Amino acid sequence: MGEIASDGVDAGSSSSPTVVSKKPAYISGIFVKNPGVPIFLSVFLVTLFVTAAIFTRWVDVVIIPPLFHYCGDDGTYDIVFPDWSFWGWPEVNIKPWVQLSKDLEQGNLKKKWTEREPFAYWKGNTHTGKARKDLARCNPDGQHEWNARINHLDWRKGFKDTDLASQCTHRYKIYVEGNSWSVSEKYILACDSMSLVITPHYYDFFSRGLYPTVHYWPINERNKCHSIKYAVDWGNKNTEKAQEIGRAGSEFIKNELQMKYVYDYMLHLLTEYSKLFKYRPFITKNAVEVCSCLDKGMVKEFKEMSKVKGPSEASPCTMHPPYDAAELQSLLERKLNLTRQVETWEASGRV
Template sequence: MVAVRRSRPLRNQLFTRITVVWFLCILFILLAFSTTCLLVVDKIKALSVTKTIAGDNLEPTPWHPFPAKIFPSDGKYTRASQIFQCSYLTCSSPLRFIRSYMNKNELLHNTTHSCPALFQWIHEDLAQWRVSGITENNIKAAKEFAAFRVVIVDGRLYVDPYYACVQSRMMFTIWGLLQLLERYPGLVPDVDIMFDCMDKPKIERAKYRQSKFSPPPLFRYCSNRDHLDIPFPDWSFWGWSETNLAPWEEEFNNIKEGSKAVKWIDRKPTAYWKGNPDVSSPIRTKLLECNSSSMWGAEILRQNWFEEANAGYEQSKLANQCRNRYKIYTEGFAWSVSFKYILSCDSPVLVVTPKYYDFFTRGLMPRENYLPVRSTKLCTSIKFAVDWGNSHPAEAEAIGKGGQKFMEDLNMDNVYEYMFHLISEYSKLQKFTPQVPATAQEVCKESVLCLAEPKERFVLESSIPKTLTYPQPCSLDPPNQKLFKKWTDKKTKVINDIEKMEDISQTKKKEVTEIQSIQNKKSIDIEKMEDISQTKKKEATAPSKVLDRNQRTQNKKSEDAHQGEKKKDMIQTKKTEDSLEGKNLGGGDMPQGKKRKKRSRTKKTKDTPSYRKLEDKPQGKKG
């Protein structure tokens, strides 16, 4: 009994302790859960403002405003979870490293070759920093003009977005850099790059011509002679999902195949342009005035991208736009990505005097790859080029083939090689060791595809090469100033010669027009003289006609008066005869057989009425 009594308090104590432990565990779990929930909520709030290359939580560039991107309305928590997965989990996944190791590219070391001549422009674009180098202060100064920052360290890519880019430009540009890293593993050096994805260059050359400070290095898709922005291959080489354009090599092959549908000589003998003139481009607005096949030899069509998007871009397929002998290229708001597609037809391209250039257009040569057209005399210059080409068909067709061949040689191998050498030469100028910024995030192919919309993902995946073996990058020659001078002198001479030909042609046309004008004036003067002569003749004959009419009137009056006198004489004669006849009938003294004395001036004949009356009456007897 004593043992039983003692066991009960022990049991109660044990139960109490277990209860306390369970209570503490439950309390700890509740606290942990609430803390986790709070952390998750905070993380979701943080993710809701996380900036991505897809444009999440980014404002448009202030120097070129545009409508912000609208994402699918699946709820902010759904989008936040997607951002968390794509931005923080995808690139660090063990599966990614396994997959990247299995798909590792191999370089063929025995295929080194010289780079194309146009790669010499890399040296020219970086010449401004050849002496001073590129410092961290230069990078910080470039941030003012950049939309995003790209840092490559140990073959891994990090992005720090500042502003949104139009449509998917940032995503496709980053995708191209990731493809570059995969193509040349271990060869791409560490770099720190500021990049702007909008059109117009910003770093003014004149501002740093006499300055002791070196200009901020800024990459973009185009530049011009007045700016120092560094040209880089544009996003559309990997496709342009918003306009239904495939990656470059696929799109080029489609255009080339489409150009075979109609032989060059059988195409319309006119110049063709189709695009959007409503982009604050005075030259495109002016181009609309040249829309006349008969007067200017040009067909100018307005492109409505909203209608084309709704119609599935069926009317704007580039492969179906090689039906004219000539095509026209003119810049828009700045440089235009359409240049490479227009050149891909084997029709000579009439290039309206450009102000901007991208990385490859400086390698084009007039009258070999295109025909220059003056912007100052746009319509007449287009007309001259069309007339010249139609009168020199063999030369014109060769120029069209030359432009197409240039673009065919610019394959994706050359594009990646240009990117590699530009980044490599840029890295040699850096006077600091690139470090990953605290605000930057690692980006990999998987994270880009994770953030991309279905159509974007399809285009991006279609740009992935089918092979895993690539040749080594081409060998870049050192700077050659003589080559630059040779190019520029040749290009200037050819353009001047064409302009002189055009001026001579216009002068001859003007002379012919003046001669025709003089001849027309002479013919008009002759006609006027003839009209004056005829008028004078009419005026001269008019008085004679009046005199004749008066004479006829007077003659008629005199005839009427003469007839009146005749009638009076006849009446008088009749009266006289009647009186004489009355006397004879009354027993006159005139003997028979003796003729009557004629007192009337009118000669009596048997035909006269009075004679017939006398003859018909019986002769009266005397007494």
């Protein structure tokens, strides 16, 4: 569990920012009775940036604390939190992770790596994000063979043919971000295929524990097609090493991303964050408990499938301490050097 837990963030630090308000807060018409309560606004695909000077006209605050979010990047302080797909995504026919991870393991057994298609595979909506639109150009066009098989998925036609466990049929699978990070990363890494990761700009709560040429192969975003072709050519010539990278990525997902550890991460994170509170949360008299019995169809099925039947019999895993500055710098340099090594190989053209 160490690589998931090594987040480099000390949520319990006394120097962490907290909301300090002197008057009731009005946000978008919502009246917040307790002005000391951190406000979490989750906006899908749209982020509203308001300068501190303007914002403090509405809420008298010293500083806004970091928000929980499914992903973060180098320019934000968002606290990464497991995304919804771990509990299933019924709208696109993706099962809860507790079941899907088992299905993917079984799917891997259907075809040996050496018997899989010797190309790089990706399936998804090519209209979400510039990187995906650019990736679509890497399909064979009669003049160029980039060793890629890019399949556009039209969401308007439904998701009957999107069974992820049946898509582990290629030696290489591509991960590319959309408008931001994508939930597909864990599904791609779990396939035993060598994952080709196009330069990511976002991270989720586990991906910073992955290393290029160890768990995946880095793809240069500025020259995707050429970079993908080189990666596939290299893998088809160095099959044992390519299989080793594919297995390492899958083993990371299998061992480090068990639901037990996902819940452990959530427990540790919320426990540390709660130490920052200047108030004691309580359940109001009018609160209504929500349960899966209120849902229907696949939504209810997935909630029942992912429901925890009882408390864990084992104690939560032990969190590693945050990295100090030197350790973090060493980790980042190692990743950068491994990526640069691949870029040097690409530039030479030798596989």
